[in-house]
Amino acid sequence: MMSKETYVGGDIIETTGGNNLSYAKDVIENIGLQVIQDGKTNGVFYGINKDAPIISTNINLKKFLVHFRRPKNYDGKYGFDWLREEYIYPMVTVTNDNNGNPINAPTALCKNTTALKQEYLNGVVNNIKPYTINYYPAWLAIFPHTTTSQFPHGSDMHENGVNLDLQIDEIDQIISDGTEILFESQNQYLKISPKKIAISDVISSNRKSRNVNGRNINYYKLERKVNIKCTGGVLNKHEEIKVFAKLDQEKVEVGKLMVYKNNVIPKAEIVVVNVLTGGNKAQLKDDYQYLFKRQSFNQALIRAEVKVDTEFDLNKLNTNPDINNFLISVNGYSAKKKLSEIIRLYELYGKYTVPGGINSNNTHRTYLFFTSLSSGGTRGICSLNQNNVWGNSYLVFNIGLQNPRTIIHECGHSFSLPHTFEQAGNPRHVFYQGYTDAYMDYDWRQGGSPNPYSSKMYSIFKWQWEIMRNDRSLIFNY
Structure with a gap:
């Protein structure tokens, strides 16, 4: 029978x-x-505490995938990026394209989905395709915690590691059958805990469901379940944490986390200049140094530090005809001209001048000018030459002084990052404006509606890490 x-x-x-x-x-x-x-x-x-041997031979490992995700309270304190489903599938209704033309249809948020998928495989040594499904690993970037003798550019920023969520996507319905999820790192400096999780712990959480491109996926979310740290040494290449599902003798790789190499930590030195032009003194956001160091460029493993905080008081120099003419005419200037004139005047009369100019290849510092001047609705602007090459300086106007995204957004331009929706100058990827949580996006959409992430735009994408790390203004020998 x-x-x-x-x-x-x-x-x-x-x-x-x-x-x-x-x-x-x-x-x-x-x-x-x-x-x-x-x-x-x-x-x-009928007995008590008798171990039952395995009887049925048709109990097979249930199929599922494991993904690493960042927790909901993420605020930029480490680098974490993954291929969002809405970036490659038509899951979000886009009202207008980047030229303002109406769309009003579910649309993938990235215009070239094939190229974007490849970004998350670049640097992956061992691609996996569990159960014939293409798998795109998430990427983590953390500083190594080291002594000076182990590595002089280590940091205590991630001394205690980072806690990540796990997302378990069902292919088969998961049951409590003794399956274990195992985590394996082959690098002695890359630690993960716990090293295994029982499937019973997974199904004790609430089972959820989401629709991806017309396909219903049941899944479990384990919040802040795993801790990952790099301690005692550095990662000389991109490393992986493999995830296995194991039941009896059956073991299948069902997930992976890529950890960005951290053996080279460039430094970004920032000169902050308060440009006084009369009226009220400009006041930059109190925690702007914290933003630079721990909520933005640290994601790309760049040590960003304010080295100079100074004033450029044009009022005290108003007997100079050049400066006096600027003070008389400045309110009629465009935002771009305001910045170019302030740079010109600072290079002539400022305290920390640069041979060859601030925006030349001689510059290994980034200049943040800020002012109480207005420029219509413009919060800030970064220098850009006729060849679409971003400069090493930017200006924050009065309405942007207390906006943390503006301070980082414009500095991101100075580190060679275009807008996420930029279509000119052969950008690496193009998204629709106002639909992502990226620093380099806008907090409003074409058509006028707000970006739903406007209060939490902390993301710097993995491919943007690489662009910034190659910027000409960074210092590698220090």
Whole structure:
């Protein structure tokens, strides 16, 4: 007689229609009921705390995928990036394209989805395709915690590691059958804890569902479940943490986290200049230094530090005809001209001048000018030459002084990053304006609606890390 296997609950699988009643691998103790198979007799044995052997041979590892995700309270304190589903599938209604033309249809938020997918495979040594499904790993960037002798450019920023979420996507329905999720790192400096999670811990959380491109996916989310740190040394190449599902002798790689190499930590030195032009003194956001160091460019493993905080008081120099003419005419200038004139005057009369000019290749510092001047609705502007090459300086106007995104957004331009929606100058990827949580996006959309992430735009994408790390203003020998 053919048997039929049915999931009952707990750790029990009931086989009916055959000669025996079998249990899954994990034993429920103290229930007074065990099944045994002695090679001669199948049946029910009433006993206490007797271990039941594996009876059924058709208990197979259930299929699922494991993804690393950042927790909901993420605020830029480490680099984390992954291929968002809405970037490559038409899941979000886009009202207008980047030229303002109406769309009003579900649209993938990145215009070239094939190229974007490849970004998350660049640097991956061992691509995986579990159950014939293309897998795109998330990327993590953390500073190494080292002594000076181990590595002089280490940091205590991630001394305690970072805590990440796990997202477990079902292919088969997951049951409590004794499966374990294992995490393996081959690099001695890259640590993950715990090293394994029981599947029973997974299904004890709430089962959720999401629709991806017309396909319903059931999944579990374990919040801040794993801790990852780099300690005692550096990662000389991109490293991986492999994720396996294991049941008995069956073991399948079902996930992966890529950890960005951290053996080179460039430094960005920032000169902050308060440009006084009369009226009220400009006041930059109090925690702007914290933003530079711990909520933005640290994601790209760049050590950003304010080295000079100074004033350029044009009022005290108003007897100079050049400066006096600027003070008389400045309110009629465009934002671009305001910046170019302030740079010109600072290079002539400022305290920290640069041979060859601030925006030349001689500059290994980034200049943040800020002012109480207005320029219409413009919050800030970065220098850009006729060849679409970003300069090493930018200006924050009065309405941008207290806006943390403006301070970082314009500095991102100075580190060679275009807008995420930039279409000119052969950008690496183009998204629709106002639909992402990226620093380099806008907090409003074409058509006038606000970006839903406007208060939490902390993301710098993995491919943007690489652009910034190659910027001409960075210092590598220090």
